[in-house]
Amino acid sequence: MKVKIGYRDALIVVDMQNDFMPWGALPVPEGDRIVPRLNEYIELFERKSLPVFFTRDWHPENHISFKGHGGVWPPHCVQNTEGAMFHKDLKMPLDNKFIISKGTSPDFDAYSGFQGTPLDSLLRERGIRRVFIGGVATDYCVKNTVLGAINLGYEAFLLLDGIKGVDVNPGDSERAIQLMLDMGAVGVEVKELT
Numbered sequence: 001m002k003v004k005i006g007y008r009d010a011l012i013v014v015d016m017q018n019d020f021m022p023w024g025a026l027p028v029p030e031g032d033r034i035v036p037r038l039n040e041y042i043e044l045f046e047r048k049s050l051p052v053f054f055t056r057d058w059h060p061e062n063h064i065s066f067k068g069h070g071g072v073w074p075p076h077c078v079q080n081t082e083g084a085m086f087h088k089d090l091k092m093p094l095d096n097k098f099i100i101s102k103g104t105s106p107d108f109d110a111y112s113g114f115q116g117t118p119l120d121s122l123l124r125e126r127g128i129r130r131v132f133i134g135g136v137a138t139d140y141c142v143k144n145t146v147l148g149a150i151n152l153g154y155e156a157f158l159l160l161d162g163i164k165g166v167d168v169n170p171g172d173s174e175r176a177i178q179l180m181l182d183m184g185a186v187g188v189e190v191k192e193l194t
């Protein structure tokens with residue numbers, strides 16, 4: 001399948017932050033391996049002057065998702081720490097780039113890039129109808145961002161070669177991919193985009 005991207009399309013790169021990389025506090029195995037592929041997607045959208053959105057966890061130190069504060073996760077992506085920074089090799093465009101911070105207040109967590117953020121209004125304002133979503137983790141924030149996009153009426157494309165999962169339970173990522181496809185997401189690879 002060939003997909004021609006144009007001015008109603010946007011790229012959403014989910015949570016490519018140090019703490020989700022193999023050296024981080026909440027590692028996604030091989031999460032760093034998808035950086036070169038995501039850079040290919042970024043370059044494609046940048047070349048066409050299309051917007052690229054980067055979501056990030058951006059938690060206060062006492063965040064509700066952290067162990068000891070009511071949550072199940074080790075502390076991760078604490079605001080302004082090295083762990084919260086994007087992978088250094090991720091090629092952020094100079095223009096037409098948006099950073100979407102989520103989980104920014106102590107008592108609210110978000111697995112979807114749409115929850116409690118301006119992402120939807122920024123997309124709508126630009127007339128975006130289709131979103132192309134990759135990043136980490138397949139079975140958490142990618143899944144919830146894709147489903148959120150679909151529920152909000154966007155056509156969602158899942159970047160099959162630009163995602164990695166955690167698999168806390170074996171098969172979680174595969175099940176997440178199947179769920180996204182069942183809910184209407186379209187799976188694509190970079191070679192299919194023109």
Ligand SMILES: [Zn+2]
Nearest residue numbers: 057065077103
């Ligand atoms: Zn988090």
